Amino acid sequence: MTLDELHIGKKGIITTVGGDGALRQHFLDMGVIPGVEVKVEKYAPMGDPIQLRVRGYELTMRKADAAEIEVVDVMNHNQDESELIGDKRRMDIPHPRYGEEGDPRHTHTGGTHHPQETRHGENAVTTDQTRATNHKNQELTFALVGNQNCGKTTLFNQLTGANQHVGNFPGVTVDRKDGQIRGYAHTRVTDLPGIYSLSPYTSEEVVSRRFILDEHPSCIINIVDATNVERNLYLTMQLMELNIPVVVALNMMDEVDSNGGTVRINRMEHLLGVPVIPVSAMKNEGVDELVRHALHIAKYQEKPARQDFCSASDHGGAVHRCMHAIMHFVEDHAEKAGIPVRFATSKLIEGDPLVTEALKLTENEQQTVHHIIRQMEEERGLDRSAAIADMRFSFIERVCQECVVKPRESKEQRRSRRMDKVLTGRWTALPTFMLIMGFIFWVTFEAVGGTLQDVMSEGIDQMSANLASLFHQWDINPWVSSLILDGAWAGVGSVLTFIPIILCLFFFLSMLEDSGYMARIAFVTDSLLRKIGLSGRSIVPMLIGFGCSVPSIMATRTLPSERDRKLTIMLTPFMSCTAKIAIYGFIARPFFGDKAWMVMIGLYLLGICVGVAFAFLAKLLVFKGEAVPFVMELPCYRLPGRKNTLQLLWDKCKDFLQKAFTIIFVATLVIWFLQHFDFHLNMLEDEQVEQSILAVISGAIAPIFTPLGFGDWQTTTALFTGFIAKENVCAIMEQVYGGAELLPQIFSRVTAISLLVFCLLYSPCVAAIATVRRELGKRWALRVVLNQCVIAWIVAWVVYTLVGFAGF
């Protein structure tokens, strides 16, 4: 039978993993290999994808992909997991001292000192820290490498003192980040996106692989999630094959300890041949020891003591003989290509196209390698990729049997299981998702955000009045007073009132991200998104898009296909970003009063609907074919950290204030100048404003918007300044119209709706366009701008016409 036929709650043993290409390799790398037990936990609301439990973690995949995996049903499976753990784990051994003074690798070679030490051993008594600082010209580089969501960025923040954002879903980090280890000059640590193996599956995984292979870090700090050692060590083994110094940081050891589990560190260190340091990155425990070991092995270039994981006794040694035969055979090519021979061999056997090409084997050599692999496949009874994955996991199982006492089900896992009954339940998932999103928008725009905005607005009005009276007392020149009050203060002040709403929305987005619910949303919505040609993974960038388009576009790097990335990026501008809230509030409040929040939610929904319609069309015309497979790990729910959330809100607030007092401030001054002077630089009276530079230039373009109901130069100016930053639209409208409360005298309600729709859909701001250009190139950036402007015009025209007919 196949995996998709297994019923909920049933367990099976995998017999074959079908399919081909990168997806199959990804499954193998995630530990889905023949012989492994898998349990079906549940199906998503529309019957697809499936949530599985494999090797102690939750994995989701589509039914079509599960149909490629054959299993045998396990009836009455009552084997206690503790039976799997042999007696050997109770044997303790002395600490191997890897990465410390007295490292066995150096005493074995006859020397008592490291090769770099002075002959008299004068440095032998100094600490690592002082030695590191003695070598002032030598920068030590460290790469933080590990599976997704294992705590790399948390550790990076502890090591460097940075405040990089961390989240609780796979793929928060999409690009490398550099920093210096606190207290250690001449060190550079690089946080890399999470990877499951060195066979990259998504574009952010390529970033990590490229960094490790091309930039040759002095040392790799491999973060291993101690609650799931089995799957995490798969990457560790590949890193060790690279022949670069590796130190293993066993993260989340506090969670393992508190749930009755343990890891025998000395034995694990002995078996792996690299230093193993238990840490808790979140609590900053063990980090100093980790730094000391990392510095030591980086400085003395202590490479892993073990790289050979294949056993001569495993299935007649088929894989072992194949590996070693090919290693000898391609040794010269690997050296020439600058690739460690063990790594080159395992990748060659797996069929990695990049390594195969880099080795530049002759036709004859390729055929010989092919024959050796065929022989191994016959003897082992598995294909090449599965055989290598099985070899690695067999070694890992031996390590785990000897070193790991698995913790009982943790508090977090129990809580996650209970919450998932509702949040991803077949009948409850989608209604709950709708309710949560509805609640978020209601609180943001009405209950909390809206109320605080009113308070802030009153405060700013009061300050305006005070400033005006002060200027009057000081007998300030009228046009200087107008520049400050009608120009800068009116524009910046109107934008500042939206801080509470924006922070509110970011707070909830941060909650979704940090709690682990974001990954569930992807799981729940996969079936829906497939209808428009996307996978559930695309929902994460889209939800981030409600905050800001820039990180949203960056987040598409987690998508494994170029087609999905492009389509998701094209859809991002339809997700209304927080900067547009200022426009909606500014225009909707004077027209709709207390019901403005409903109009704002309506705009969000309209954006989504138009986006869906666009995706349908794009799927039919441009992005033909199927969405990428949905393979995702579901993290446990966790309570979002207070510090992390406050830090995020502070950063958002700072960014917003910075924007208000920089580009928006300058834009309002420039617009004030253009509005109050003519081409001969004569200052104009209020009634002469039609002769202003601004009126003449914008007036020439304004007819484009006449069919939409707002073909005047004032609105045209505001819309154009919105290209720089969306908040400019309301700042400039406040300035040129003299206040939001005057808008109902200028526009009808129909025009206001049409204008809101145009603002919702037209081109994203410069920062977002630049990010598209960086991710997809100039042509796509231009395409996004044109697309959005044309769609905005058409939809606004349709809305204007329909609502006008309805006599609204």
Added chain:
Amino acid sequence: MMNVQSIILLVVVLLFAGIALYNYIHNNRRGGGCHGCRGQCGGCNGCS
């Protein structure tokens, strides 16, 4: 005619605008000035 207070106020506003513009361009070049990426772009996403 402008009095001294008006001239001082105008100079302060223009100075502030100059610093603001410089700051904005400088920050965006570092990748920290856009609305939300907070340097996630690695400092070179071209948002300047």
